[in-house]
Amino acid sequence: MTPHNNSPLAEPSSLQGTPGTDLVVDVGPIAHGGHFVARHEGRVIFVRHAIPGEKVRIRLTDSGESSRFWRADVVEVLEGSPDRIPHFWKPADSLGSWSRGGPPVGGAELGHISLQRQRSLKAEVLAEQLQRLAGLQRTTEVEAVGDNHDDGLGWRTRASFAVTSKGRLGMHAHRSDVVLPIKEMPLALPGLNELKLWDLDLSGIARVEVAVPANGSRPLILLAPEESTSPKRLHSILSQLPHDVSVASFDPSKGEVLQLRGRTWVQETAAGHEYRVTGEGFWQIHKDAPDTLVGVVTDYLSGGGYLQPGAAVADLYAGAGLFTASLADAVGVTGSVLSVEGAPGTSRDARKNLHGEPQVEIVQGRVERVLHQRPRNFDSLVLDPPRAGAGKAVVKQMMAAGPRAIAYVSCDPASFARDLGYFQQGGWRLESLRAFDLYPNTHHLETVGLIVPAS
Structure with missing residues (x-):
């Protein structure tokens, strides 16, 4: 060489x-x-x-x-x-x-590779992580979702942007402070591109977040102003934005979202339920992801008899309640659902989204702290942790809660495989596993595993 x-x-x-x-x-x-x-x-x-x-x-x-x-x-x-x-x-x-x-x-780091090969490469990554971190030999197909003829484009309902020194919408180069201007986002829904934010002068803004719900409801633009940005400048930027779009300012360090125009939240739809998601609150970004994941989780738990009327279940890292609502449907008013979310704003959304469900208890706090303070037994658990995974302490607490099954939703094969290794050390095994290409043309993938006691 x-x-x-x-x-x-x-x-x-x-x-x-x-x-x-x-x-x-x-x-x-x-x-x-x-x-x-x-x-x-x-x-x-x-x-x-x-x-x-x-x-x-x-x-x-x-x-x-x-x-x-x-x-x-x-x-x-x-x-x-x-x-x-x-x-x-x-x-x-x-x-x-x-x-x-x-x-x-x-x-879009895999955009130079055919979609079929992208998915086979992601399957290789998943298999390698399972082997290396959990000692498990398993090959799993990475499945397409939604329209399989879309070339992996037009699926993002959310996008995050930086702003160039000249005030133009941009994105970072990989592992770099360099911000490069852009004039389109092919991975995003058409509604996001139709906002044409790249045509605006965004001087004074450090970061822009955009949420365009797949159900066609009102989009939300979040602006993170620089410290020196005056209210007058912020108003000038607001006047450039489309009038039928909600706009809010936010402080990423404090998690504060302040209304500038319209709502500070968007209305999402999944599995027959409506969800309010405020500001930067977590929501699956692929337009077909919420329905896909809810369907797999409920199929896993219901099909095995782990989720039925009267059951006691928990939804950990619950976000705005995507899985909680369907779990509440399944257990009925005679059952119970504990929904735990660490982010205060997102937990408030969950309360609003599930206020009519008496069998649901919403608790805001770190999962490990809530499980320690409220020890109880559950028939089954659902967890959808952040990219870092659940970790050894939480895995131990989940096993100690005595569930007959755990549905683990993961956006990172490495942390999933590591946590699976902890489950195996505790006498549990991976019963079923599916993987989904919820992030076409990127290296990311989503997995849903059903984990049960080995005995």
């Missing part, structure tokens, strides 16, 4: 550890996080925008003599994979972006 830069006489040793250096490498398997493994003189390099089996020219983006591994982007394909396709989005195309002098935006 030969290093390349503007000086053909440069010695390899003078190039090692220098960001911006070009190398030619053979691409190996995919790794968790959207990278592909390559090696240069024994050094592991995590390469983005590659495909296994390719020979590519890469540019180091994060390196150093003391680094355990380096990071790089593909800048030229020398021997391509048959699964490589033209990238659908110019700002996210590594080859085109580097030819224009800079890195691509993050957020």
